[in-house]
Amino acid sequence: MKNTTEENLLEVNNIEVVYNDIVQVLRGVSLSVPKGSIVALLGTNGAGKTTTLRAVSGLLKPENGAIREGYIKFNNVDTTHLMGTDVVKLGAVMVPEGRRVFKHLTVNENIRVGSITRKDGAQKIREDNELMYKHFPRLSNVTNRMAGYSSGGEQQMIAIARALMAAPKMLMLDEPSLGLAPLLVKEIFENIQRINRELNTTIFVVEQNAKIALSISDYAYIMESGKIVLEGSSEELQNNPDVKEFYMGITKGGGRKSFKDVKSYKRRKRWM
Helix, strand or coil: CCCCHHHEEEEEEEEEEEECCCEEEEEEEEEEEECCCEEEEECCCCCCHHHHHHHHHCCCHHHCEEEEEEEEEECCEECCCCCHHHHHHHCEEEECCCCCCCCCCEHHHHHHHCCCCCCCCHHHHHHHHHHHHHHCHHHHHHCCCEHHHCCHHHHHHHHHHHHHCCCCCEEEEECCCCCCCHHHHHHHHHHHHHHHHHCCCEEEEEECCHHHHHHHCCEEEEEECCEEEEEEEHHHHHCCHHHHHHHCCCCCCCCCCCHHHCCHHHHHHHHC
């Protein structure tokens, strides 16, 4: 993304990530997330998207992973080798894949857990706690229910609200649409747009659902086999014939095409 460093809240520069000192997962990945924007990282399962988020979030070490080359800066602070708790304190908070709520706590207790690192006073935390129910009105009806009994869509909202309670400068979302019905996916992504607009929170979202991610983001990167193979404004990528065919399943004839029906070399040849 062509922005000056001062405009970028997140800067990932040519990083290589290795697991167990042997398996290389990311190969020279570079990307940036400007302040106030929504940036999407797209790709199929196994492309390296989640590893990219873990690298940014300081969560590689518990998975026996490490950044061997390149660097990561968040808000002009080098976070390449920081642990996750330190990254959160700087204002970069991730919502992991799989809606990991504390099942034996109530919905409201789950949400309030997110404020544990804050030091701006109980009154501000209470105000933000109330604000979460305005952003996610569905949760107002289940605030005292055990989170484990909530639906998948409600659990995703709980996880996002909990992350927002940390008052992040940048919210990172790993596959927020995974396993949800289309109507709930639409609602979640509308909420993401509102959070970006009304709370002035920068959003970095990882998604397989290219269509909806491109519809709400400003800029996007496409990843394959641990490398960025294509990038551009979301509008440009929405109109890119390769993206339409391989990530939205839209062919020239207006039909849909499965990845299984497409020779992978054709995709690589077009993009490399």
